[in-house]
Amino acid sequence: MSYSVAMELSQLEAFLAVIREGSFSAAAKALYRTQPAISQTIKRLEDEVGRPLFDRASRRGLLTDAGRVLAVHAERLINFRQQALAALDDVRQLRSGRLTLAANELTCLYLLPLLHEYRRLYPDMNITVQRALASRIPGQVMDYGADIGVVTFRPDLDMLTSIVVYRDELAFVVPPSHPFARRAKVSITELARESFVAHHVASPYRHKVIETFQDKRVQLQMPVEMPTIDAIKKFVAMGNGVALLPAISVESELARKELVRVRVPDLAFERKLRLVHRRDAALSHAAQAFLAVVEAQTAVRKGRFAFTAER
Secondary structure, three states: OOOOOOOOHHHHHHHHHHHHHOOHHHHHHHOOOOHHHHHHHHHHHHHHHOOOOEOOOOOOOOEOHHHHHHHHHHHHHHHHHHHHHHHHHHHHOOOOOEEEEEEOHHHHHHHHHHHHHHHHHOOOOEEEEEEOOHHHHHHHHHOOOOOEEEEOOOOOOOOEEEEEEEEEEEEEEEOOOOHHHHOOEOOHHHHOOOEEEEEOOOOHHHHHHHHHHHHOOOOOEEEEEEOOHHHHHHHHHOOOOEEEEEHHHOHHHHHOOOOEEEEOHHHOOEEEEEEEEEOOOOOOHHHHHHHHHHHHHHHHHOOOEEEEEOO
16 A cells, blocks of 8 residues: 655654653643644644554553554654754854865966965865866856856856956066066067967967057967966976966966066056856855955955955
């Protein structure tokens, strides 16, 4: 025989209370309800199960076979609910949970100090930074593949909220042995004979650089392409050409004097880093806490850090 059972947790709680307290009246007292209310609850539960749960002939409220089976599973369900509520409370208190971010090689550099602070405040949170092509990050966020994405362009999607969080710029860098290393500034026309080491993935800023060289009627030579920014930096530091890289990516190399930055006025392009998240979906507690950390760190770090909503 099969049943269609739609029992409620409140019914199971009443059922377990009768077992625990030994009588309907004692269960009613323990649950701050009346005895008729408890009796009606048990009757509805028995109707849904299709079998009696208590031996009414026994004054001690002994369980029937069906009652004994249900008692085991009812106890598990009630315990599971308590565990679930405790887990949800942990999430609310940020004692557990998961934050998933989508970023590329460059934007991970921006995330590192912020994630360091986030981990300091919420050490029990699990963090996943998924590496993705910048062009695919907005779609990944829209498809619930990540809570928040980090991009250097403003997504053309009304379903996403975009927040400018860092104002970077392109930096022209050369090895210390290069003649330009002794100069504070060079013109774009002087770059015609230089060999640029470029990233193999095209970007909007690469297109802007190419267009600028074309507008100025200056030849741009890019004989070498590399798969990562780190590889470009090391290759240039070894004396193999020059490069235009995000300023945030060369801070350590400049401090160690492995590279030298030279100003090129015609190539002073600002790059805004943005955090994007779904507009029509509530952020998780973990994601909300991360945005709060970003905003707080902006006030502390100032400078190029920002927290400006675009839409």
